[in-house]
Amino acid sequence: MWSHLLKRVLAVIPVLLVVMVIVFLMLRLTPGDPAANIAGDAATSEDIAKLRIELGLEEPLPVQFGIYVSNLLQGDFGESFYYKRPVISMIADGIEPTLSLAFFTITLACLVAVPLGTLAAYRHGTWLDRMVMGFSVVGFSVPVFVIGYLLIYFLSVKLGWFPVQGYQHIKEGIGGWAYRLVLPSVALSVIFIALIARMTRTSVLEVLNEDYIRTARAKGLPQSKVLLKHALRNAAVPIVTVIGIAIAILISGVVVTESVFVIPGLGLLTLDAIQGRDYPTVQALILLFSVVYVLINLIIDIIYTILDPRIRY
Amino acid sequence: MKVTISKRTLRAGAIIGALLGGLLTTGIGHAEKVLRVNMHSDLKIVDPIWTTAYMSRNYGYMVYDTLFAMNTKGEVLPQMVDTYNVSEDGLTYDFTLRDGLLFHDDQPVTSADVVASIGRWGAKDAMGQKMMSFVAEMTATDDKTFQFKLNEPTGLIIQALGKPSSNVPFIMPARIAATPPGEQITEYVGSGPYVFLKDEWKPGNKAEFAKFENYVPRDEPADGLAGGKNVYVDKVVWVVIRDQQTKMNALSKGEIDVIESPAHDLLPLMEQDPNIQLVDLNPFGNQYTFRFNQLHPPFDDPKVRQALLYAFDQEEFLLAAIGDEKYFKLCKAMFICGTPIASEMGFEDKLEGNLKKAKELIAESSYDGTPLILMHPTDLAVLEPLPPVAKDFMEKIGLKVDMQAMDWQTLVGRRNKKEAPADGGWNAFITSWNSVDNASPLTTPFLNAACDQALFGWPCDDKIQELRDEFAREPDAGKQLSIVENLQNRVSEAPTHVHLGQWYQPTAMGKNISGAPVSPVVAFWGYKKDE
Secondary structure: OOHHHHHHHHHHHHHHHHHHHHHHHHHHHOOHHHHHHHHHOOOOHHHHHHHHHHHOOOOHHHHHHHHHHHHHHHHOOEEEEOOOHHHHHHHHHHHHHHHHEEEEEHHHHHHHHHHHHHHHHHOOHHHHHHHHHHHHHHHOOOOOHHHHHHHHHHHHHHHHOOOOOOOOHHHHHHHHHHHHHHHHHHHHHHHHHHHHHHHHHHHHHHHOOOHHHHHHHOOOOOOHHHHHHHHHHHHHHHHHHHHHHHHHHHHOOHHHHHHHHHOOOOOHHHHHHHHHHHHHHHHHHHHHHHHHHHHHHHHHHHHHHHHHOOOHH | OEEEEHHHHHHHHHHHHHHHHHOOOOOOOOOEEEEEEEEOOOOOOOOOOOOHHHHHHHHHHHOOOOEEEEEOOOOOOEEOOOEEEEHHHHHHEEHHHHHHHEEEOEEOHHHHHHHHHHHHHHHOOHHHHHHOOOOOHHHHHHHHEEEEOOOOOOOOOHHHHHHOOOOOOEEOOHHHOOOOOOOOOOOOOOOOOHHHHHHHOOOOOOEEEEOOOOOOOOOOOOEOEEEOOOOOOOOOEOOOOHHHHHHHHHHHHHOEEOOOOOOHHHHHHHHOOEEEEEOOOOOOOEEEEEEEEOOOOOOOOHHHHHHHHHEEEEHHHHHHOOOOHHHOOOOOOOOOOOOOOOOOOOOOOOOOOOOHHHHHHHHHHOOOOEEEEEEEOOOOOOOOOOOHHHHHHHHHHHOEEEEEEEHHHHHHHHOOOOOHHOOOOOEEEEEEHHHHHOOOOOOOOHHHOOOHHOOOOOOEHHHHHHHHHHHHOOOOOOHHHHHHHHHHHHHHHHOEEEEEEEOOOOOEEEEEEEEEOOOOOOOOOEEEEEE
């Protein structure tokens, strides 16, 4: 187990190296010039050329890459071309909103989707099952911004129960922090509820036909215990996988939701950085997301062993 | 959609709102009067001399003050300057600063600060460089007076010092203005009506400005960028909201107070909203322009460029992009309708969709049938509809057009490429300028025809350059108009760009907001907010 974990952690290094090279090259091969953007519309070619030199963009690509890697090894992720701030501080600003939104969304999604999926499997073929499956299809199909607009229209504009937009940092009050996350979390959770509920239903349904479930029922266990202790736990591996993927997606940026509800998270930071060709910021964010994906996969692997002791590494 | 709400629901909502919004929310103060504004973009660069970006210019007007400023009639009036005197031979300008000018660190504004600031600006800005070419010596005679000695008379000095748009000659402390113009400043101290709260600045989220309590406004009423800059709010917060629908909802619910540039397609909805008012604050509006790349065929041939002057119909472009006639104006005056130098000279028979004349010119030209690349930015609502209109006109007169879709940032990078269109260059694109940028032959960026020194498109025309110089030297307004007419005649023969009409961007604000200044550049003094 521990050697497996060590191997997985070490495997991160080549992954990050590949990511670094690909992102570095892709950014520089993508059309667009950060210097031209920064200099403004009335800047001359001469102004832009000077700025390119100042930003180090006139150096040969291998030299630029060498500087980038060398700085990275010293823990320096660079400075935003635009804001002249360390990229790491800008990422730090965006982490709290992103993690908060991810936490609320995934909690809500799990609380709703797992019971729904389990019930749908238990009541397989009934109106409840069909309703859950119908909701799943709708949840997958309706874009998150449509759900967001509808929630804003009814709950904010018409009823005035929630603010239209904005994020409040947790240090400014936990109540306000939670209050402002309700609508975006609900909007964003719909697709994950659909996904997790469907996966839970399929997985539990499969398990419910197993011999050990029949045995559990035969020895007189109550249905709730059969479902929760025997069926759900044994069906949990694929559900946990989906939840893990959902967390990774949520952390690596949910641009539309952040945009509609004005949440200053990593998704918008990434979008702005890509649109502005802010190379240092994009590079740092993609590296961060890669690490997040690897870590989440690792955590899921560990959870597998807890849920199913037969799994050994 | 009509939604009926029962009293019971409203009561329930009120209770939930009180519980969630009131009891749970902590740390929100109500004492301060805060004006929350959604600007057209995020503030990225806080050195308005280093970049020409409009957001940096707008930031500059918050934090810095100017020696002179333009009013709503296009006149340039003293702002930080109290009095000034021009010698009879027009070679010596003596200026006296007005009393009470302080920087945000409570140090007095001195002539040394002015000289250093104008020096930095004059080294960077095109109009500043032109002005400095007339200045033999610039000296601080004492703490409150300074002098310009010229090498020849010009009408440019006051106009340049009152230049309203990027780069604006903002006055900074001498120690900050000593920063080379090619480097960004790192200290943000000005003497303007607001103090920049650097620690509250969250890129991509918000920028905050507090009222500068020690700012002494002029006694005259505010008029455009000139006059008394009285501040009636404690703080201005520029809030970044990208989604247009969310902006409108937030304004309607009073979560923000002002939207600088609401989307035109949402204006009809805003007009019906009882909580929103639409106000036109910029008397000059904006001007669409079609830019040629003159380095490569076919636009290296003046006949092809002239053909487009005849072919294009301003109304078609403005209807496609803006739609509602109350938000645009057909205007053949190159330097903006309503300014003292507005004239249609040279364009009387053009810009009306004369396809017959345009076809004749194409037939006489050297155009060989090669498709030309028209760049099409698809991510900016105010520009996106225009290239298809241009393509239609161009194809109707026999040009082949390869309209290439791209995001604006890609276009901005590509337009600086001098390579042939087939090798990653370009032939044409359309953009929009704040009209005040195009209100003078000296500030109109696309009129610079100094070959390699010109903006992307790189027109090269000695006659245009001579006429711009002549305009700069001419102190008499009447004679300046005559020069403008000669210039427009020349441009109609050798076009540098095509002006496609003026459009207006109303500002949306809450009904509780008043006092917003009418100004060629967005400004935040005068605003009053009723709670």
